[in-house]
Amino acid sequence: MYPDISVVMAVHNEERALLEEAVNSILNQTYSNFELIICDDASNEVTSDVIKEISRRDDRILVITNTENRFAGATRNRGIYVARGKYVALMDADDYSYPERLEMQKRFLDTHFEYAFVSSIVDCFDGEKIVSGHFRVKEKPEKRDFLWGAQFATPMFRKECLERVGGYDESKVTRRTEDYDLYMRLYAQSLRGYNIQRPLLRYFLNVNVMKKKRLYRYRIDEAIVRYRGFRRLGLMPEGWIYVIKPLIVGLIPHRVVWRMKGRAKSG
Template identity: 45%
Template sequence: MPKVSVIMSTYNCKDFVSLENSVMSIINQTFTDFEFIIYNDGSTDEGKTSDYLKETAKLDSRIKVVDCYENHGLAYAKNQMIEMSSGKYITAQDDDDVSHPERLEKEVKFLDSNPEYDFVGTVAKVFDGNGIWGHYDLVEKPTKESFLWNSPFLHPTVMFRREVLKEVNGYRVAKETMRAEDYDLFFRLYAKGYKGFNIQEDLFEYRIENDPSKKYRPMSDRIQEAKVRYKGFRSLGMLIKGIPFIFKPILIGMIPQKVFYFIRKKIY
């Protein structure tokens, strides 16, 4: 039985180079006692993603590829992979991000040595096709107040204790969590009294496109996130304090794209 289960979901992959880089960043980890479950979430690209993943599985015996014939979204896919997994610890890897070689080793060491914490993530470098362009800062020891502006954890860096995910029934599959399943999960974990820690070391490279002409998120997704925020702040007993922040994603979506581009550069 592996100590760590790494889970990854992909759908209609458009950049196989990025996918390969992401997969190889896990295969080349200094910590080796893991299984790597890659889930094809009902891709409809005439078998291109499926065929590529089958070839990818030949790279390493720890890789297990699962083909789903219908797309259900990230939350459903992750719950399926959690059920299939057997590791003591579970962590996700997005199909276009890169884990640094010591990421798993340092997160396992932290959880082994700090039983008072239920999950652990890291800070990260931010990159796109042109290279590193920013940094993803996170508070080391998030509190409930840390949830107000954004999620205080970068989800694809986070390693969970298996039993903690089981206690909250994994990811919530709902319309409003389609683009905010991670934020929703962390709200529910903290509402249950669980807590996480962020290692203040760049053990991850997180892809965010830095293109002023590209629309970052549609308004429909922002409205759904507002619903997640409402439920989350209510569950943490801080709804009154959270009211202004519930509307934050909607208000940001009203900012002209070129202005938002400069704001984002300042943030990262």
């Protein structure tokens, strides 16, 4: 029997505890007709051995392996290509899906054919405490909302819609903003998304990843992605100020940005 949902998880040198928690959160979903495609993006030997061990625990798990590090977009594309489900749900290797995530997202797409993908509000774990509703977004984002940021987090897609836009852009410039780029390309094709207004996922705030994302060359790449996306969406020249935003924010220490976000949420 073919699965209804293919969960695609890209993994590169993840900590064992986080990876096991992420996998178990999928295996313990209330909806069970899925496959979990773990895409090993040329991880070190320790992580690769953990992935092999995990894959033996459940016959719904499929592992594919890159011989070289290809980054998230290209690695997810490999998982999407072999996916057998009509829905493709993304999952990061250090995140946690709440038990009803797949069931609720599938039910939504089963009954709302006008939407190509569905996401939700997201909680965040900063290593000490859970910040409820850290990623709180509009229920029905419009094109103009992309001026402010990505608008969606780790969605479930109709596979046919991903195929229609060619999946992820694998070019170097999108390596830290591959999701943002994908959402804007989908909207440019009139393929819209929806955010369920309750948390279905919990992010882990990885300070090391945040530091990498703050390397200034990645800020320049984000500005390029914004410019291209805004042009597709007809948001220029208004969008110019938002194109240069990451270049300005990149000059602010990341812990200050995090505290600012926290104050904004509490306010």
